[in-house]
Amino acid sequence: MSAHLQEKRLGYALVLGSLAALGPLCTDLYLPALPEMAGDLNTSTASAQLSLTAGLLGLGFGQLLFGPLSDRYGRMRPLLWSLALLLATSVWCAVAQDINQLIVARLLQGIAGAGGAVLSRAIARDLYNGHELTRFFALLMLVNGLAPIVAPVLGGAMLNWINWRGIFAVLAFVAILLFSFSSLKLHETLLPERRSQGGIFSMLGSVFSLLKHRPFMGLCLTQGFVMAGMFAYIGASPFVLQQIYHLSPQMFSLCFAINGIGLVISAQVSTRLSRRFGEMALVKAGLVIAAVASVALVIAASLNAPLVTLLVPLFFSVMVIGIIGPNAGSLAMQSQGKNAGSASALLGVCMFALGAIAVPVTGFGSMPALSMGLTILGCYAIAILMFVTLVRKNA
Known part of the structure; x- marks a missing residue:
């Protein structure tokens, strides 16, 4: 592989790996702030942990939304939609006035983070096959595997300067950066002639066909x-x-x-x-x-x-x-x-x-x-x- 292609491949891995890391980043970055958040919102620890559960549920089932959408409309539009939603929901988390608002915002934030996870794999599949796809998945895991390790430590360090609301503000800033890098570094990888046709029932049909x-x-x-x-x-x-x-x-x-x-x-x-x-x-x-x-x-x-x-x-x-x-x-x-x-x-x-x-x-x-x-x-x-x-x- 030429140096140019290797550099391009690593560039894609960094951007796509960062998108794939949105899940653990949204989940783990604010974990050290859970006790402070519970006290600030005057709620129990168990209720505060529901915000974590809501985020995980969003990360899981949000992929059922963005996956079929990307097969129908291409990869870039749903990706940018998800990053815009991540920005909006991160701001909502930062300004939430009670735990109920935060739980709803976290559910939607998880759905938004799911877009990066599902589309990073889909784009990799469009670009590579066979052993090259396996190698690229390993590069994604290299970048993504560091996120659960770094995120809690980084979140704990950030609490020395900002509160839990500031952590969600940082996630909003991350959404802006990824929106910018995705727009500049990535391109549409699913050509129109390869996209699935039909409406929502056709998109759901592709999921059910995979289940069989x-x-x-x-x-x-x-x-x-x-x-x-x-x-x-x-x-x-x-x-x-x-x-x-x-x-x-x-x-x-x-x-x-x-x-x-x-x-x-x-x-x-x-x-x-x-x-x-x-x-x-x-x-x-x-x-x-x-x-x-x-x-x-x-x-x-x-x-x-x-x-x-x-x-x-x-x-x-x-x-x-x-x-x-x-x-x-x-x-x-x-x-x-x-x-x-x-x-x-x-x-x-x-x-x-x-x-x-x-x-x-x-x-x-x-x-x-x-x-x-x-x-x-x-x-x-x-x-x-x-x-x-x-x-x-x-x-």
């Missing part, structure tokens, strides 16, 4: 349940590591960062291996590693093992997401061309909807570390089941 596509749905659910395991880890690990193992916030951030870096590195290595062994082989290998690591995690948690004994299988349980995620997502998207927007939407819905279910499940039981481990193991076990029954049997 067993190999695609198998890969979609495989990736979705693996990502649900990651959400279970994100939701439970602060309580497990800080309150059960008594790590300081700084040490917890270090552990969180190490696991995140492991995920990003595994994504990059797996894309190089995919050229030699193929994406399907790597998904199979990743699922085997996921099974072994999550079983070891449950054993360590059930025995109240020392911290290091818990952290090792936890690292591999998170790292394996970088192997399965890009390869399963690439295989799913490679099977779709004209319906790439709808396909990307279903991939996103599976990730966020299943993740939203997995997070509260980790709260059951009297042993938080064991609950986290069992939830991750359960998610990975269902992912293996989906792969075996829907993908391998229909390959």
Whole structure:
């Protein structure tokens, strides 16, 4: 690949990766400000956390809106609509006067953030195929994988100078920047002759047709349940590591960062291996590693093992997401061309909807570390089941 094409590819990865990172950015940036926000709005912690739930729901189901829209009207118009909505809703969050206003604004903000997530994958599918698509997905994960690591730390640092309203003002500024960069750096990648025809029922029909596509749905659910395991880890690990193992916030951030870096590195290595062994082989290998690591995690948690004994299988349980995620997502998207927007939407819905279910499940039981481990193991076990029954049997 020439230096010019490599530079162009990296430029696209940065812009599209930033769009894909809108989800975790909207979710994680304001987390350190939740207690302050609850006090300022005179509401309970549980009510304040509903704003997080609303954002996750918006991120999941908003992809069902922007995916089919992009198949009908092209990629750029829905993308710019979503960024304009993100700007408006971020301002609304910043000026909300009570928790009910904030929850509604957060739901709409999540829907807006979903546009960036679904369209970044759809644009990548328009531009690339095969191993190149897998490599590009890995670049997206490299950029996107840093967002959940950096966002909470950045949000906590920002609270030294601004309050929670200021954080949403920063998100509004981010929306302006991304609107500008998208307008300047991206171009329409879905030509008119390749767009789906018809109205809203035709767009919904493309989604329903994908639901009946067993190999695609198998890969979609495989990736979705693996990502649900990651959400279970994100939701439970602060309580497990800080309150059960008594790590300081700084040490917890270090552990969180190490696991995140492991995920990003595994994504990059797996894309190089995919050229030699193929994406399907790597998904199979990743699922085997996921099974072994999550079983070891449950054993360590059930025995109240020392911290290091818990952290090792936890690292591999998170790292394996970088192997399965890009390869399963690439295989799913490679099977779709004209319906790439709808396909990307279903991939996103599976990730966020299943993740939203997995997070509260980790709260059951009297042993938080064991609950986290069992939830991750359960998610990975269902992912293996989906792969075996829907993908391998229909390959």
